[in-house]
Amino acid sequence: MAKQDLEQLIQGRDLNELVAEFRAKTTGQHSPALQRLINRIRSEPMTGKLALLCTKPHEEWRLVQMNGRGKPMTLLDGIFHDLNDAEWAIFKLRMKRHFDIDLQD
């Protein structure tokens, strides 16, 4: 996705602030610009979608890539013990995938 699309999504807000907002609270009500941004990057089709597979109930989640209806998912590197950390990892990967932006922890 082109950089100008990102500008359209965040409409003048400081991207670093939005990233910090997401890192601090991944779920629930977000600021309008952050919500627009995550709506856009979460609109991935099922084929190629990043998701999580729960490997131990309420304890462990594995990063996966969906490969479409009926097709086995691909297990990726990335094991998490906190859903917020997992959300953050997916967010970073999508910022790279969609906008070629590298985010650091």
Next chain:
Amino acid sequence: MLKITGYADRVSAMPGDAVRFMINCEYPAYQASVVRVVQGDTAPEAPPVKLVPVPTSIDGRYPGRPQVIHAGSFGRVDCERGFAGVSSLSLQAMIFPTTPQKGRQAILSKWDEAAGRGIAMIVAADGSLGIEISDGTTRKTLSVGKPMLSRHWYFAAVSYDAATGALQVHQEPQHDFPTIDDRGSASDTVPAGLSWQSAAPLLFAANWGGEDLGRTVGRALYNGKIDRPRVSGASLSLADMQELRGDLWSERLGGSLIGAWDFSRDIPGIRMDDISGREHHGVVVNMPTRGVTGHNFTGEDGMCWKDRPTQWSAIHFHDDDIYDAGWQVDFSLTIPEGMKSGIYAVRIEAEGEEQFVTFVVRPPRGKPGSKLAFLFPLATYMAYANEHFGTNDGLVELHLNRALVLHPHQQFLNEHREYGHSLYDLHSDGSGVCYSSRLRPVLNLRPKVEANHGAGPSHLWLFNADTHITSWLENFDQDYDVITDEDLHAEGHGLLRDYQTVVTATHPEYYTKEMYDAVHRYTHGGGRLIYLGGNGFYWRIAYHATQPGIIEVRRSEGGSRAWEPPTGEYYHSFTGEYGGMWRRQGNRSPNHLVGVGFTAQGFDQSSPYRRAPGADDARAAFILEGIEDEILGDFGLTGGGAAGMELDRHDVSVGSPPHSLVIASSGPHTEAHVFVVEDMLFNFMGATGDVCDKVRADLVFFETPQGGAVFSVGSIAYSGALPWNNFDNNISKLTLNVLRRFMDPTPFPMPTS
């Protein structure tokens, strides 16, 4: 990947009834036992899981064995005598293929797949109509070579002349389009007298893959509609086959017919009637969709199949339909006399893997064991059975407003489509799933299971979320019976009559007319109903008259729906009743029944309620007795609040009784909670929970005739607040206040004007 799955032949049983359990276990052996399910939430924030072991006769170790499901619907006609002496053959139908590019699919066949022998009219690998013929040695496939369009009607006809060896294939579109070249014929010659006869029965929409433990196996499964199939024991000309397209034909052609099937007969049943006079009637297998429009549907002669059945003379077959898995029985439990009514599960354990098959023990008919009943919403559990929310549509993540978290059963179901779908899914051809059966493993109807839609920390939906209610009841030593709405459908008001109070589950969404009327009669006859959920009493459904354990929904006209039925397919095939939301069925909105109706949904985070003016009414004093808080339920296991997921609002204009009191209302909600489409005739902005005041749950109380009453919470997340802080919180106290007053037989007086 799961290696243990199972199901029971019935979910509801009373003492003396036998429940048969069918288990697929890829391990050499497993241990079986019975538990009573009280609390199935495994979240660390929840009270400890409570599954109470109950010794029964089935306790023990059993050998494991794999059991498989043969999905895919088809029609079967056993008419060997009709084919006796027949060597030339013509096969024809009107067809509406929905996946012509899928590969080889049988439309009408007498073909033994294992032997590679028979004759069949097929959708060929190239997507066009074809004929396949083989004597087991000489095999020939001939196709038109012009791919058919998906979801368009074609006249399809093939023939074999045993005298000359001539093969004919004719593919005629019902509508011609410029730029589309899909009309054509093909001919070729194979040896005369080719011996295509085989042991295969005549099948529609499949080839015969043999018999497996009493089940017919379909192969080369066809997706799409078939209308007016005919089989003639002669090689007919194209003109003769065109004459047979209709419902009347000359005596000359009638003489060679082996069968002519009219699918407009017995739409609610499983018969396929032969109208040729040969009596070669058949049956459908795995419940293909009936009551669907045929090639001659006009839209001008009524919209219900009962109006003009001849326009609904089609059946829609799907390669992933499943009705009865038909597994072998592994063990059987006869419910002992005196076994306490409740929710139970058979627990299967092997090599560290655990699986459950849930069932209900109800009290003997007419002999309640308690004055309180929990109404187990089996129909809604069936509607969601084996849902594929997390693996079918990528937009689910926008629905949830959080990352998609999949669980092992969903990983399994994504790859094992033969386990069938929920009423929220699409078939492999993109058409909506309108039937759901419980005669198959239902992997999300068990304790300890998580789901996509319930928010954290518990992440529960439906059955396992409902154990928040049963654990709450037991925490306060409330004795209760468990009864299912499937039994309510069959037995009506009599099942409820003797209970002082009935408590619902978190999401009793799917109701038949019989179920709705029984609850209505109960609340209008002095009964007390506590509706502890959201988006209840929403969709009208139907049960099959002769086939147990299967429901139907037609998501007609409007509502928050996973798919839209095609025009002309808004009426249930099982009953002829108009499908859709109860709100559109005339004075039967959920608001009429429980004072609130569906208004919004969102699945990220829940919100609290605040006291509303009705809280100060003396009629409601018992509800908030001992509670001073202004804010109610700013905590919970489902999204951190008592109001969330799916919300109902009080609205007199939609049917809420004018005297009903709004005790509390929730909000604001997150932007992910969006106003329902049925109230949004034009799209408009400002329809999300952060700005729209109709995105709220209303907590409502009202009196009903003969001293009865209804209390509704209008929120799926509500029950997740009950166990919070070891059941010591204002939502728990409020609900207990209601329950105790409702269990007091003192009549509620109707308010005066």
